[in-house]
Amino acid sequence: MKIAVIGGVAAGTSAAAKARRTDPDAEIVIFEKGTEISYGGCGLPYYISGLIPDRDQLIAFTGEEFEDKYGVEVRLKHEVREIDSHEKMIYYKNLATGQDGAYQYDKLIIATGASPIKPPFEGFEKENIFVLRSVKDGDRIKAAANRDTTKKAVIIGAGLIGLEMAEAFTEMGLKTTVIELQPQVLPPFSQEMAKLVEKELQEKDVDLVLNDGVAAFKGGDKLEKVVTESGKEIEADLALLSIGVKANSELAKKAGIEIGETGAIKINEKMETNLKDIYAAGDCAESKDLITGKAAWIPLGSTANKQGRTAGENAAGGSYSHSGIIKTGITKIFDLTAARTGLSKEEAEKNGFEVTEVKIKARNHAGYYPGADIINIKGVFANNDGRLLGAEVIGGDGSDKRIDVLVTAIQAEMTAADLFQLDLAYAPPYSSAKDAVAILGMVAE
Numbered sequence: 311m312k313i314a315v316i317g318g319v320a321a322g323t324s325a326a327a328k329a330r331r332t333d334p335d336a337e338i339v340i341f342e343k344g345t346e347i348s349y350g351g352c353g354l355p356y357y358i359s360g361l362i363p364d365r366d367q368l369i370a371f372t373g374e375e376f377e378d379k380y381g382v383e384v385r386l387k388h389e390v391r392e393i394d395s396h397e398k399m400i401y402y403k404n405l406a407t408g409q410d411g412a413y414q415y416d417k418l419i420i421a422t423g424a425s426p427i428k429p430p431f432e433g434f435e436k437e438n439i440f441v442l443r444s445v446k447d448g449d450r451i452k453a454a455a456n457r458d459t460t461k462k463a464v465i466i467g468a469g470l471i472g473l474e475m476a477e478a479f480t481e482m483g484l485k486t487t488v489i490e491l492q493p494q495v496l497p498p499f500s501q502e503m504a505k506l507v508e509k510e511l512q513e514k515d516v517d518l519v520l521n522d523g524v525a526a527f528k529g530g531d532k533l534e535k536v537v538t539e540s541g542k543e544i545e546a547d548l549a550l551l552s553i554g555v556k557a558n559s560e561l562a563k564k565a566g567i568e569i570g571e572t573g574a575i576k577i578n579e580k581m582e583t584n585l586k587d588i589y590a591a592g593d594c595a596e597s598k599d600l601i602t603g604k605a606a607w608i609p610l611g612s613t614a615n616k617q618g619r620t621a622g623e624n625a626a627g628g629s630y631s632h633s634g635i636i637k638t639g640i641t642k643i644f645d646l647t648a649a650r651t652g653l654s655k656e657e658a659e660k661n662g663f664e665v666t667e668v669k670i671k672a673r674n675h676a677g678y679y680p681g682a683d684i685i686n687i688k689g690v691f692a693n694n695d696g697r698l699l700g701a702e703v704i705g706g707d708g709s710d711k712r713i714d715v716l717v718t719a720i721q722a723e724m725t726a727a728d729l730f731q732l733d734l735a736y737a738p739p740y741s742s743a744k745d746a747v748a749i750l751g752m753v754a755e
């Protein structure tokens with residue numbers, strides 16, 4: 311059995327490791343066009359800010375370590391250029407030597423991930439304009455941000471990565487401006503809840519330019535200003551473009567693999583594509599929205615790991631499924647946690663639900679215990695049966711625990727009444743006798 315894996319970060323290495331555990335005798339080869347595998351891209355903002363001092367802390371395994379631990383061959387700087395599904399061949403270029411090569415597989419796992427979107431903005435070629443995806447991107451941004459001459463940073467895009475980087479740059483002493491095309495930060499959140507994050511950013515001296523996009527990057531060789539569509543000119547020694555990613559699905563598409571409307575590879579619960587013996591996993595692949603049953607593409611490390619594991623087991627002869635996602639995400643923005651899951655009111659209505667939104671504000675733990683903080687929760691409940699369909703949580707410590715309880719409740723198809731009945735743990739340092747989740751249920755009932 312010969313298993314080839316294209317891509318060696320979250321999905322690719324999870325797949326290879328699980329394939330090895332499932333079939334101790336298989337020949338497993340990872341083809342990775344970059345120089346690193348198995349790194350925690352999610353930790354990059356904290357590496358750049360210096361909170362995580364050493365880049366090696368982000369790298370779970372080097373290629374050699376992975377080979378030693380799992381008996382998997384790792385071919386770095388190997389870019390796969392073509393898949394021939396009839397002959398079961400992949401064709402690659404060794405980027406180190408320039409040599410072309412081919413590998414015959416029995417099973418193929420595509421884990422090519424996603425890449426930052428880079429529209430052809432005027433002046434995008436200037437020095438000190440970056441995107442953030444790989445550890446190398448992180449090294450470059452960290453070096454540029456730490457230069458004595460770098461005082462001002464502009465971030466384009468107020469999504470999770472943009473705002474994590476706003477915190478990182480501010481912690482590094484840079485005056486930071488975030489530009490966002492939408493009228494609010496964190497567009498998947500409701501505007502009302504996003505306002506809480508905007509307040510936090512303003513209090514931490516981050517400037518926000520909402521409802522505006524980038525028109526051009528200006529300067530000589532080096533960036534000097536970012537000019538917006540409305541004509542604002544914002545001085546910048548460094549700019550980070552973080553307006554989203556697109557699935558790396560072209561290689562699969564060229565091979566005749568079906569691509570979904572999201573632009574990512576269509577797969578079933580076994581991570582099988584439409585072509586026999588070819589699987590896909592991670593940011594290059596779709597998932598299923600467990601509430602609507604429709605295809606969904608939310609490129610996150612949490613999903614990439616599970617999909618990779620599923621693809622690896624199945625490619626090696628096992629039988630495993632990843633049923634889908636409910637689009638849960640969480641981020642830390644200075645002293646706030648912002649998390650969401652499930653359907654927003656608008657999404658729920660688009661999918662035929664009549665819903666009611668309920669918003670509550672509660673303490674994270676007993677008010678008399680030191681350090682009590684506020685947690686804001688918004689729940690989206692179906693009118694006909696009270697079922698919880700979605701939630702947003704923004705607040706201090708303990709917001710992460712509440713979102714995970716609500717995720718569990720949504721996946722278990724619980725109602726407002728069920729939330730009140732949950733026997734959640736209580737002691738003053740952790741919660742209140744009536745937990746925030748129970749209060750949400752009580753108000754919604």
Ligand code: FAD
Nearest residue numbers: 317319320321343351352390422423424592593610611612
């Ligand atoms: P990728 O990480 O994109 O890896 C794909 C690999 O395939 C790449 O190394 C690429 O070089 C290689 N490749 C592509 N094409 C070829 C080819 N033709 N031949 C050979 N190799 C190829 N997710 C969360 O869940 N929580 C977070 O908090 C979070 N924070 C993040 C913060 C940042 C700054 C970033 C950048 C991402 C964050 N993510 C987070 C997202 C998470 O990192 C990704 O979802 C995850 O890395 C996806 O893993 P993957 O293996 O599918 O794809």
